[in-house]
Amino acid sequence: MLKSNYFLQSIGRVRPVLTALSMTLVAILWLVGCASRPAKLRQVDAVKPAVHELSPAASLGKLIFFDSTLSASGRVSCSSCHDPEHAYGPANAMAVQFGGVKLDRQGARAVPSLRYTLLHVPRWHQEWAASRFERIEELAKGDNPPTGGLGWDGRFNTPSAQAAFPLLNPDEMANPDAEHVAAAVRKAPYAAEFRRVFGEHVLEDPQKTLAAVGTAVERFQFEDPSFYPLSSRFDQWMDGKVQLTETEQRGFALFNDPARGNCASCHLSQRGADGSHPIFTDFQFEALGVPRNRELKANRVASYYDMGLCGPVRSDQRGERGFCGMFRTPTLRNIATRGAFFHNGRFHSLREALEFYVERDTNPEKWYGKGAGGRVEKFDDLPAYLRGNVDVVDEPLTRHPGQAPVWNARDIDDVLAFLNTLTDADAQGPPTSQSR
Numbered sequence: 001m002l003k004s005n006y007f008l009q010s011i012g013r014v015r016p017v018l019t020a021l022s023m024t025l026v027a028i029l030w031l032v033g034c035a036s037r038p039a040k041l042r043q044v045d046a047v048k049p050a051v052h053e054l055s056p057a058a059s060l061g062k063l064i065f066f067d068s069t070l071s072a073s074g075r076v077s078c079s080s081c082h083d084p085e086h087a088y089g090p091a092n093a094m095a096v097q098f099g100g101v102k103l104d105r106q107g108a109r110a111v112p113s114l115r116y117t118l119l120h121v122p123r124w125h126q127e128w129a130a131s132r133f134e135r136i137e138e139l140a141k142g143d144n145p146p147t148g149g150l151g152w153d154g155r156f157n158t159p160s161a162q163a164a165f166p167l168l169n170p171d172e173m174a175n176p177d178a179e180h181v182a183a184a185v186r187k188a189p190y191a192a193e194f195r196r197v198f199g200e201h202v203l204e205d206p207q208k209t210l211a212a213v214g215t216a217v218e219r220f221q222f223e224d225p226s227f228y229p230l231s232s233r234f235d236q237w238m239d240g241k242v243q244l245t246e247t248e249q250r251g252f253a254l255f256n257d258p259a260r261g262n263c264a265s266c267h268l269s270q271r272g273a274d275g276s277h278p279i280f281t282d283f284q285f286e287a288l289g290v291p292r293n294r295e296l297k298a299n300r301v302a303s304y305y306d307m308g309l310c311g312p313v314r315s316d317q318r319g320e321r322g323f324c325g326m327f328r329t330p331t332l333r334n335i336a337t338r339g340a341f342f343h344n345g346r347f348h349s350l351r352e353a354l355e356f357y358v359e360r361d362t363n364p365e366k367w368y369g370k371g372a373g374g375r376v377e378k379f380d381d382l383p384a385y386l387r388g389n390v391d392v393v394d395e396p397l398t399r400h401p402g403q404a405p406v407w408n409a410r411d412i413d414d415v416l417a418f419l420n421t422l423t424d425a426d427a428q429g430p431p432t433s434q435s436r
């Protein structure tokens with residue numbers, strides 16, 4: 001059986017911004033409640049699972065993944081949101097998807113692609129030193145950033161643990177409890193096989209059934225080559241099979257340039273020491289200050305904020321104020337196939353997402369509404385007292401109104417051309433329809 005493993009190699013990436021000189025400054029910032037992003041010390045690479053027949057558990061997982069009878073509506077399966085033809089991301093451009101018993105309940109977060117990340121994402125971890133002084137030192141040196149876990153807030157450690165969430169979430173597959181899931185599996189055409197793989201009496205125990213469903217979909221997501229095709233032009237270029245155009249290469253250079261785009265400091269883009277291809281995320285957490293998305297019903301409640309790592313969906317880090325607003329860096333593979341960007345699906349075109357990065361600070365009025373005093377309310381998707389958590393130290397997020405954005409329109413065209421090379425050969429998109 002294939003091992004679920006991930007590869008973290010220390011390649012000694014040193015962030016340009018936080019030099020020893022700024023250590024003191026960072027310590028002060030930290031004391032006044034500002035977070036800074038720690039150094040990027042790890043490379044995470046994609047590894048293609050060896051092609052072999054799916055294990056019995058994975059084969060069951062495949063049937064389950066596409067089985068809408070496991071939902072309360074009878075119409076939602078994992079694949080309704082994670083469509084294999086769209087790199088296991090959504091097939092439409094809606095910010096978030098609908099689910100529930102009557103398919104009228106709106107989710108609150110964009111659906112991530114399930115390609116590439118699952119075999120590689122480390123467990124969520126954040127090791128703080130016990131003493132406050134050591135913590136300040138660690139932060140200044142960029143050690144121990146929160147990293148890993150599944151979901152935008154990293155709250156699940158494994159795909160098997162994650163699977164119960166959509167099955168029981170009233171906005172998604174909406175089973176009221178494990179018994180309903182077990183009842184549906186008992187009626188499924190694969191019930192006998194399920195018993196054979198997971199034990200004769202498994203279906204009599206709803207909790208065991210739920211856990212087995214999780215194991216099965218996990219095996220499918222780990223083993224099936226369709227989650228790790230590595231068939232993009234970028235991969236072919238890495239393998240020396242095709243050339244990138246001049247425009248694409250220029251875009252790639254901008255993407256990597258620490259002084260200009262600096263994208264690769266979080267969306268890692270280099271080949272691993274063993275030749276493996278990058279997956280364009282370091283799985284670390286970051287607060288980018290993405291604007292509030294008024295398309296989301298949840299956001300009609302003015303006091304509601306999705307603050308990612310510190311809650312309210314995730315509950316175990318609520319005390320860590322410095323984590324509020326942080327979300328896990330997503331992969332940029334197949335990014336050009338998406339119709340909604342960032343955790344709240346705030347943007348619907350990739351160009352706009354890139355413009356946000358380079359104009360967030362030079363032209364904040366373009367992205368944020370005005371507050372009571374007529375002033376632009378930057379970082380409006382966080383309560384005012386937590387807005388200091390947003391990253392203003394990493395390029396290209398360091399500018400001020402009046403300065404020129406780090407990229408002009410042509411630069412953006414070139415980076416778009418490059419990002420298009422990350423689309424797998426079979427992946428469709430971008431979806432244009434925002435309707436249901």
Ligand code: HEC
Nearest residue numbers: 077078081097099109110111117150151152153166172217
């Ligand atoms: C109604 C839409 C919907 C359905 C149905 C759905 N998901 Fe998801 N999935 C999401 C959303 C939204 C997220 C992000 C959730 C979050 O961050 O809180 C997600 C996240 C995930 C993740 C974590 C990915 C990552 O990179 O962290 C996995 C794995 C996953 N889903 C698998 C499944 C499986 C397996 C099923 C079926 C049992 C399923 N999903 C059903 C919408 C859906």
Ligand code: HEC
Nearest residue numbers: 261262263266286290327328329330341342343353357394
């Ligand atoms: C400091 C780390 C960091 C840097 C630098 C960075 N990103 Fe990101 N990126 C993130 C995080 C974290 C998110 C998710 C944030 C959220 O949804 O709130 C993200 C999200 C995105 C998304 C949306 C992905 C999706 O699936 O919705 C795109 C596109 C993107 N980044 C492109 C870029 C580009 C292009 C650059 C360079 C200009 C860049 N990023 C620089 C961390 C970073």
